Amino acid sequence: MKFKPRPEQKKILNYSGGMLAIPAVPGAGKTTVLAYLAAKLIDEKINGNQKVLIVTYMNSAAANFRKKIGDFLADRGRPRSRGYTVKTLHSLALGIIKEKPEARLINKEFELVDGGQRYSLIRRISGIWAGKNRDRLMDFFDLDQNYYRFNEYADKWRQNDFPDFVSTMISYFKLNLISSRKLKQITDQIDNKKFKLLSWLAEIYEEYSDRLAADGLLDFDDLVQHSLKLLKEDSDFCQRMAEDYKYIFEDEAQDSNRAQEEMLYLLAGSEKNFVRVGDSNQAITGTFTMSDPEIFRSFCSKDDVSVQKLTMSGRSSRDIIDLANYLVRWSTEEFSDKGFSPLEERYIRPVPEDDPMPNPVPDSYKIGSRLFKTWEMEAKFLARNSVRMAEKNDGKTVAVLMPAGYQLEKIGAEINSMGFEYQITGSSSGDNYFNEIEVILNFLTYPHQKDKLKMLFREIFYKEEEEKYLFSKNIIDSNDVRSLIYPDAGLSCNNFSGEIRRNKFFNEFYKNLNRIQGWLEAASEIPPDELLLFIAERIKLEGKKLAVVQNLALQFSRLLNQHPAWRLDQLLGEMPSLKDRLKHFIVTLNDLDGFEPAADKVTLSTIHKAKGMEWDTVFLGALTSDQFQHTEEDYFRSEKFYLSEEIKNPEAAAKAQLEEILKDKFAKNPEVKARQEIIAERIRLIYVGISRAKENLYLSAHQKQGKKWEKEAAAAFNILDQFIDNAEKNWRNKNV
Template structure:
C-alpha cells in the first residue's frame, strides 16, 4: 500500500486547474503521478467516455505508468485499463494526425519513417547538395590548413558536418513551423546573404520532397502536423478536450515549444493540466528542440499551483550533500555568470523519519573525487582495477561506469573484457543485438558473393563462434578458417565434382577427425542457404537464423532484423543483397541505434544485473540507480564551463575562428523566421558561438548532476588529460573536490 510523504500528499490533494511540480532525483514522481491518475479515475468526476491522459517521454515509461496506474486502480476494486490512457508525446501526436490526415495534407495510409530511414534520406539530400556546391566549404575552412589537409577535410570531414548541420536545421525549422518555401521567401527579402541558411533550406527542401514521394512523415512532422490539426479543426479539438478532461505530464523539462502548445490546447478552458519534471535534469537540448525554460516559465505563471517533491531516499546523505553543493556552486561561483542559472533549487532532502524508503546508511569515505592526473588509458586501468577489487566482495551489489560518450564506453568494455570481468553495455545498442546483426550480416555477405573464399571462412567462424570460448576448439577454428580462406575455387568444397573434392584432399590426423565432421555439416548448411537465396530477403534472414541461433532472444532479434530488411527492400526496389548487408553492418558496427528485444533494449533494470558492471553513457543512465557509480572523464572537454581555454566538441578544428557552424546556422534561421518584416537582418558571427558555449556548458552541468544522483551508496569521480594530453579537470570537478576535502574526507582510494 502506497503511503505518501507529506510533500507527495500536497500533490495528491490536486482536484483541478494547473499545477507544476519540481521533483528531485529519486523523489518518487512516477509513483506519485500514477497514484494521482488512479485517484482521478476513481473520483467519480469522469464520464464513461472520458479518460485521464498521462503523457510521458519514452515507450518504456509508458509500460511503467500503465502497470502502476492499473495496480492502484485494482486496489480500489475497479477494472484496470479503463478511464486512463498513457502515451508518449509522439504517440499522442500520431493519434491526433490519424484522426484527420487529409486536413494536414496526408493520405489515409501515410507512413512514418523511423530514425534510420530519415537519416538515409537526409544523407542523400546532403550528398546531392555537396555535389552541386563543391566549393561551399571554402568560406568556412581555417586558413591555417595546407592544401593537402584542406582536400582531406573536404572529402572526409565536411560532408559529415554539413549533414549534422542540416539535421538540426530541419528539426529547428519544423519546431518554428517554417517550411522550405517560407524560409526561401524570407531569404529573398533580405539584403544580406546567409549561406548557411541557404544551404539548410536547400537540403530541407530535398528532404521533404523525398518524404512526400514516399507518402511519409518523420517524427518532427508528427508534432507539427498534430498542432496544425488541432488549430484547424475546432470540432476535433473540442472532442479531444472532452475525452481527456485531465492531463498529467511527466518529464516536462524535456518538452519542446510545439509539444507544450499541443498539451496547452488539449487542456482547453478547464486547464486541468499537471506538469511534473526536474529542470536540473534537462539534458537533451543538444539532441532535440527540448528546453527547460518552458517548464520554468510555466512554474512562474500566476494561475499555476507550484509544488515540490524534495525528499529522496535514493542516496546517502554524503552523495546528497555533493549534489546540493553542485547547485550552490553553480549559482554563486560558476566562473561564467551567464551559466549560473543552469542548476536551481529545490535541493534534495533525505526522507523523513519512518519513511518506507529510508536513505542508505551514510559512509562519507565511499564518496571520492579523485584529483589524480590520469591519461585516458590510465583512467581506464584505474577504474578496472577498482572494479576487480570491489566485485568479488559485493556479488549482490549493483555498479555502473558512466561515460560522457559511447566511444569511451567501448574503450571501458575492452578493458574489462581483457580482465574477464562481466559487463553489460547500455550504449547505442546492446552487445547481443550487435552480435546477432553481425552474424547475419556476415552470412548474407557470403551469399551475396559465394565465390569468395575469405567470406566463406568468415561464415565458418560465425557458425562456430561458440568455439571461441574454449582454447582448444578456438585453435581448431582458426586452423580451419585459414585453410578455407585459401581455397582457389570455392565450388571445389561446396559443390565438388567427384574427383575434385577439396575436403577429401585436406590433410588431417586422427585427432582432427572432428573437424572433418564439422566441415561436412557446414557444407550441407551452405548448400541449403545458397538454395534459399531465391527467397525474399526477410525470409532468407529467418532461414539463416534458424540454423545460426538457439537462444530465444537471438531469434527474436533476428526476426526484428528480418522485418527491417523486408522494409528496406520494399522501399528500395533496386537494392540487392550487398546493400541489405550494409544495412545490417551499420547495426553491427554500432553506427546506428537499433532496438532489439532483449530486456536491455526494452527497458533497463539494474537489479537484474547484480555482480556485473553496467557501462552506460550518463544520458542513458537517467532514471536509473546503482549502489556504486564511477563517473569518468570529467575534464574540461567533456564538461566545459564556457571559459576561453575550454574546447567544445561542436567547434570543429578545421573551421575558421572556432565558429560553431551549427549554432550559427540555427541562430540565422531563427532570426529569418522571427525577425518580423524587416528586410535587413544584421548578423554578427562569434556572438552566437559564445552563446552556444554557455548553453552547452549549462547542459553539461546538468548532466554531471544527473550522473552524481545515480549513485545510492558509493560514488567515484575521475578525470583524464584527453587524447592530446592538454585537458584539465573540469571547473565543477575542482569545486567538488575542494568541497569534499574541506568536509574532512580524503580523495584517495
C-alpha cells in the first residue's frame, strides 16, 4: 500500500512514546496516518505479546483500520493481523468484563440488550410509574386545562418525552458511575420537593436496574460502568490489563466521554503511551450522547501532552475550503463575547499542487446557495437537481444532506416520482436477512397450506424465474399438498401425468419436492434451534445472512430453555420481537462493511450520518432558524414549551440538580448553558456538511412550512450566502 506522507504527517510518524494529541481537519488523512504509525510501531518497537490498542467510534471505522494496518504490515513483511487490536468502546468494555465477571457480581451467561430493547423496557417502566404517579408527573405541566390541545401534550409528555428524558438520564448516571443504589441513597437524604426530578429518576432507575438484574441482562452503558469500576477497584487486575497494550490510540477523540477517557488512561498504564486524534470542530453528538468536545480540547492543552496538528486536506476544492474557513472565522468573531466558542480557530490548508492526492480543481466556481419561499419548493429543487447531477453518468457521487430524517423522506418521495433511485446512509432493514428462513419456517409450521408451499417455491427455489414458478404453481393448485409431498405409495415420478413429466421444468420440480420432504422429516426429529442451522446449511446461506440465522438459533435456544414445551409455531410467533432483538446485531454487520456511495444513485443522509464520508457533489439543505439556532432567544426543538420554565429542558435541569447536591455548585440558569451547547453544535454540523463536498456544493434554506408555521433562514446561512455571492462575483471578474 503506497503512502507518501506530507511534512506534517512525517512529524507524527516520528512518535515513539508518551502522550500525543493530533487535532486534524476534515480530509487530513488521519486514519491512514494512524494506521501507518501503528504498523511502524509494531514493526520497530513492540516485542512479545504486547499490542497497539486502537479504540474508535464506529464498527465501520474499526474495519477500515484493520484493513489499512494489515496492508501496511504486509508491506513490511509482517503478518497482517498480529500486534494490534481494533475495538469500539463497548467491545473493549465487554472484553474487560469477561476477564473477571464475578468481581462485579455478573453472571457469566449475561446477555446484552440493544438500544431498542433498552428503550422499550424503560418506556414500559416509565409508563407504569406515570400511571401510578400522574399528579406528581403533571406538577411541571404548564398548560391551561382549557387549552384545546391540553390532552395531546399531556399524552406527549407521559408517553414520549418523559421516557426519552428517563432514558437519557439513566445513561448519564451510569457513565458517571452513579448506580441506581447510589442515586437512591442520594435522594433519600435530600429535600424531595426541591429535587423532584432526581427523586422520580431514582425510583424508575432502581426498577430498571432490578429488571435487568433479574433477567441476567446488561445494557451498553452497563458495559462501560462495570468495566471502569473493575479497573478502578482492582489495581492488580488493571495492571494486568494494561500490560497487554504497549500503545493506546483513540480515534474520533472529540466524541469521547469522561468514562471512556478514564478507562483509556488506566489502560495506558504507567508508560502513558497514549495517542488521541480528533477534531473538536466536528463534535456533533454531544446534545444526544454523553460525548463532550471539551475533553479533547483539555487534553490538547496539558503540559505533558505533545501536539502535532494535521491541517492540510486534499478532499475539497480550494473554494470549498475557503467557505469552511470563513465559517470558522465568522463563528470566532460572532461568539467571542458570548462566553462560548462553537468552532476552534483552526483553518484547513490545501495540499501542495504536486501532492499525490491534490485538491480537486473545478473549471468554474462550483458553490451556490438559494433561499426558497417554502419547504415544498426547496425539496423539489433538491430532488430535481441532485438527480440531474447523478444522471450525468460521469462516475461522480452526489448526496443530499439534511438536518432531520423526516426531510429525507420527502426528498426521497420526490426522487421516486421522477423514476430515479436513491440510497440512504445508515439504513439497515433487517427483513431481507430473514426472508428465506421465515418462508421455510412458515411452511414447516403449516405444511398443509397451499399458499405456504407456493411461497416456498417462489422465494426459495424459483426467485426471478417466473416460468418455473408458474409450472410449480399449477401443479400445487391442482393437488392436495399432503398427497403431493407424501403420497400413499411414496414420492415417485409416476405420481405425475406424462404431460407433466415431459415438461422441461419437471426434473427440477421433482428434486425440490424431495428436498422439502427432507426438511419436513428434519423438523419432526430435531429441535427448532438445530433445525435453523440445518436449513441454513441446506439452502447454502453464507456471509451476513448465515451469521444472522446463527444468532437467531441462539435466540431460539434461549427461549426453549425458558419454555421447554414450546413448538415451532410458538417460536415463530416470537419472530417480531426476535427480529427487534437482532436489530443491533444487523446494524453492526452492516457497519463492518461500511457505506460506499454509488455513482448512479443519489445518496440521502442526515448530516450526522454523513460524518466521515465524502461526495463529489453535496446539496446541504434546510439551513433554517428552527434547525440552526443563533441566539438564546431562538426556538429550540429540544425544549418542552408545555413544561414550566425551570424544566423546559428536563435533562439540563436534572444534571444541574445533581451537580448542586454532589458538588455544592448551584447553576442559576442551566437551560442557558444547554442552549449555548445546542447553538455551538448546530454550527459545527454546518461545518461538517460543508466539508463533505469535494467539487460542487449547494446550500439552501426556506422561509416557511405550511400555512401557520413561520420560519426564516439561519443566521449562518445568511452569512455564507453573502460570502458565496461575493466569491462568485470575484471569480467572474477574474475570468472575464
